[in-house]
Amino acid sequence: MWLYQFFYQPGEWARGIYQVMENWAVRIGMGIQWIQLIDMIIVAIILIAFIFLDVMFLTWLERKVAGHIQVRHGPMRTGPHGIIQPVADAIKLLFKEPMALPGVDNLIYLISPLMMFVGAMLIYIVIPFSPGWVVAPMDYGLLFAFAASGLSSFFVMAGGWSSNNKWSLLGGMRAAAMTLSYEVPLILAAIGVALVSGGLSLVGIVESQAGMWNIIRQPLAAVLFLVASLAEMNRGPFDLAEAEQELVAGYLTEYSGMRFAMYYLGEYTHLLAGAALFTTLFLGGWQGPLLPPILWFLIKIHVMVFVYMWIRWTYPRIRIDHLMAFNWKFVLPLALINLGVTGLVLVL
Amino acid sequence: MQTTHEMVVNLGPQHPSTHGVMKLEVVMDGEYIVDCKPVIGQLHRGMEKMAEGMLYGQFIPITDRLDYLSPACNNLSYCLAVEKLLGIEAPERGKYIRVIIAEMQRIANHLVALGSWGLDLGAWTILLYTFRDREMLLDLFEMFCGQRMTLNCFRVGGTTYDLPDGFVEKAREFLEVIPSRINDYEALLTKNPIWMTRLRDVGVVSAEDALAYGLTGPNLRASGVKWDLRKVYPYEVYDRMQFDVPVGSRGDCLDRYYVRIQEMRQSCRIVQQALDQLPPGDIMVDMPTIALPNKEEFPNNFPEVVRHFHLLVQGYAPPEGEVYLGYENPKGELGFYLVSDGSGYPYRLKIRSPSFINMQIFPKIMRGAMLADVIAILASFDPVLGEIDR
Amino acid sequence: MALGLRDVALVVELLRGLGVTLRHLFKPTVTIHYPTERREVYERYRGLVRWDKEKCAACALCARFCPVKAITIQTDDGEDGKKTVKYYQIDAAHCMYCGLCSEICPVGALSHSPYHELAAYRREDTIYAQERLSGAPPITMYR
Numbered sequence: 020m021w022l023y024q025f026f027y028q029p030g031e032w033a034r035g036i037y038q039v040m041e042n043w044a045v046r047i048g049m050g051i052q053w054i055q056l057i058d059m060i061i062v063a064i065i066l067i068a069f070i071f072l073d074v075m076f077l078t079w080l081e082r083k084v085a086g087h088i089q090v091r092h093g094p095m096r097t098g099p100h101g102i103i104q105p106v107a108d109a110i111k112l113l114f115k116e117p118m119a120l121p122g123v124d125n126l127i128y129l130i131s132p133l134m135m136f137v138g139a140m141l142i143y144i145v146i147p148f149s150p151g152w153v154v155a156p157m158d159y160g161l162l163f164a165f166a167a168s169g170l171s172s173f174f175v176m177a178g179g180w181s182s183n184n185k186w187s188l189l190g191g192m193r194a195a196a197m198t199l200s201y202e203v204p205l206i207l208a209a210i211g212v213a214l215v216s217g218g219l220s221l222v223g224i225v226e227s228q229a230g231m232w233n234i235i236r237q238p239l240a241a242v243l244f245l246v247a248s249l250a251e252m253n254r255g256p257f258d259l260a261e262a263e264q265e266l267v268a269g270y271l272t273e274y275s276g277m278r279f280a281m282y283y284l285g286e287y288t289h290l291l292a293g294a295a296l297f298t299t300l301f302l303g304g305w306q307g308p309l310l311p312p313i314l315w316f317l318i319k320i321h322v323m324v325f326v327y328m329w330i331r332w333t334y335p336r337i338r339i340d341h342l343m344a345f346n347w348k349f350v351l352p353l354a355l356i357n358l359g360v361t362g363l364v365l366v367l
Numbered sequence: 368m369q370t371t372h373e374m375v376v377n378l379g380p381q382h383p384s385t386h387g388v389m390k391l392e393v394v395m396d397g398e399y400i401v402d403c404k405p406v407i408g409q410l411h412r413g414m415e416k417m418a419e420g421m422l423y424g425q426f427i428p429i430t431d432r433l434d435y436l437s438p439a440c441n442n443l444s445y446c447l448a449v450e451k452l453l454g455i456e457a458p459e460r461g462k463y464i465r466v467i468i469a470e471m472q473r474i475a476n477h478l479v480a481l482g483s484w485g486l487d488l489g490a491w492t493i494l495l496y497t498f499r500d501r502e503m504l505l506d507l508f509e510m511f512c513g514q515r516m517t518l519n520c521f522r523v524g525g526t527t528y529d530l531p532d533g534f535v536e537k538a539r540e541f542l543e544v545i546p547s548r549i550n551d552y553e554a555l556l557t558k559n560p561i562w563m564t565r566l567r568d569v570g571v572v573s574a575e576d577a578l579a580y581g582l583t584g585p586n587l588r589a590s591g592v593k594w595d596l597r598k599v600y601p602y603e604v605y606d607r608m609q610f611d612v613p614v615g616s617r618g619d620c621l622d623r624y625y626v627r628i629q630e631m632r633q634s635c636r637i638v639q640q641a642l643d644q645l646p647p648g649d650i651m652v653d654m655p656t657i658a659l660p661n662k663e664e665f666p667n668n669f670p671e672v673v674r675h676f677h678l679l680v681q682g683y684a685p686p687e688g689e690v691y692l693g694y695e696n697p698k699g700e701l702g703f704y705l706v707s708d709g710s711g712y713p714y715r716l717k718i719r720s721p722s723f724i725n726m727q728i729f730p731k732i733m734r735g736a737m738l739a740d741v742i743a744i745l746a747s748f749d750p751v752l753g754e755i756d757r
Numbered sequence: 758m759a760l761g762l763r764d765v766a767l768v769v770e771l772l773r774g775l776g777v778t779l780r781h782l783f784k785p786t787v788t789i790h791y792p793t794e795r796r797e798v799y800e801r802y803r804g805l806v807r808w809d810k811e812k813c814a815a816c817a818l819c820a821r822f823c824p825v826k827a828i829t830i831q832t833d834d835g836e837d838g839k840k841t842v843k844y845y846q847i848d849a850a851h852c853m854y855c856g857l858c859s860e861i862c863p864v865g866a867l868s869h870s871p872y873h874e875l876a877a878y879r880r881e882d883t884i885y886a887q888e889r890l891s892g893a894p895p896i897t898m899y900r
Contacts, residue, residue: 336489428855
């Protein structure tokens, strides 16, 4: 019964737990605001634990997907099929010396990796995982998600600029230029969805897709969103900021140890958040038959992550000016057309 | 006041995509290249001088280290140059074996070129596919002569070994597989819009420039000049083979890519024909002054032993004179200029290595390109540093 | 050349690329797990050079002809006037496995073994002399 409620009525289940805690607080005479704080901390810990565990899984998955696409195995020695490889990586990175060149801008150099990670994490607080399971059910959740996502790209540029290396500088500048231009079609594509659903609240968007997913109602927007989010996340054919073969390692060139790990984690957190946003906007979020909503949501975001990885390991990297031309001459007009057609259909 | 200035960046020797220890001193204005200066020499081993202290036969394994991605072709070019100096020719079967191995080596070289090129442009997966297919060729080489990379499989006047049992069958197996694999690469790259935009109209070399700078090989043919030494001065048994010389039209990176893809298909054709025509017979020229005697006769044939020692201590002395011969290597014309003073050692050996000459045009075509183009152009010329620095 | 709206048709090519990688995703892998699995070398493989003391005629032709001079040989006049080998060594770190020595040896005393995992911690360990020159090489860290 309890388990059934956890899976199928997660909203009521969470409210039930909160009720129990509140009753207990009233009994021992604790202020209601304190119990709310404790509740928030617990939610934050659960969220962060979920993100960390899933990101660890993603780093493993990326290696495995890359490996099998390239007809090799990927990690095999650490545990069965290398499943604890991320742990080995984390231990290795923890023991590495965090180096800094003379002439780095110390404060920014230090906080950029952290802030990038935080920026990527902020997106999760508006993502509805399951009915009633959303940290902050904002009415303007979509806007907040894009703001947070743009913030993390800013710290990619800051990190690259502060580390006093020419490659890093070029990488950081590329990241900034890319984010600036790809935010526009990203948001335009999402606005089409918002128009259809009638609101910026992500919960509302998911609920409006009960009968039909938005990917059917808005296929062009889905494709454009996919492309623009690849660029936004510095991934796939648009990983120009890192561009290992051109810029050595781009903005990561001078980072090592845990600072590098934070960037790395931030990148995968961003990837997962991008997949979650795509799922929420186009794939109907938690909706699905038979299985409990939370499982549907997890399945969908991991399928999306796989698609992102699949794309990354298939295509060559695009050049920076083509990237811009592609955006302004191709993605943006299509996004505008899509928006116009959607509006027209809605009005009629 | 705000000012902008150009940035000097050392692309290499520790850069991930310079194909070895090459350094390009690049002056950049933003993402655009203002000037580019190749700095070479980190891999210099003094091969030309080494040759002067070695018998003609001793230098063959050293040529493996020139263009270490196509050692068999280097062996072949050197052996042919010495043979010309001596005025001999390998027997029929030896010639066919040489052509089979050399053309396989050409495929292997183009596979590496293609894979590392894809890798340089961010298409990681193609590298693993091409290396998987190259592995089949390396297995064949190991079967034939015992090494995978540094073959040292040809001798002056023939080849070291005959083809082992099962080689022909395995080679045919490879020939059956490879066309579909090349189709896969094409599906991944040829018409991929990203790949096309990255390469088209990048690093354009006009036919006049290509000739003026002395480009050879696929890089010259991509500019529209139909010049293939296998066709122009047929050596070995190439005159009996049916094959086309693919040429490009625009001379940009995309043409260089496509010429290489086509050349792989043509090489497959050549190997196929050579395997079909493979005659029985000797693999080494039957001349007591050049070929080593048969070791099995030694216990009861003392003069042969003496000849053996004489050949290996004094070498074969070509007549006085000089010879220059260039042959079509996967990367271009690899030429050996040999001066003989009548002794067993070459008086002078000059190597005309294709990568070195092809690289001269870099500063000209890199100006005005973007940083990402530098990588694409560099990879499109398929340089090997062992050959540039010698 | 930059992409514009006219190139929408090329999306098909992008999908073809995705198809190729998806097909390979489900193909059996071609790599092997090296230290636990090994590939067999072919019969003619040119690995570590082995020397047969019994067969050697002490002619020193190998040391003379070796292009990188990896072979050192010291000969001695034996009691019956026949040359004998006093000392024989091959520096495996200099040797480039070209196969010339085993090819030219008139008595077949030199041969190639299939051993190729010869990494050693100390430089001295890469020098194979006298009795270390026959049989299997010592097992190092790496095999």
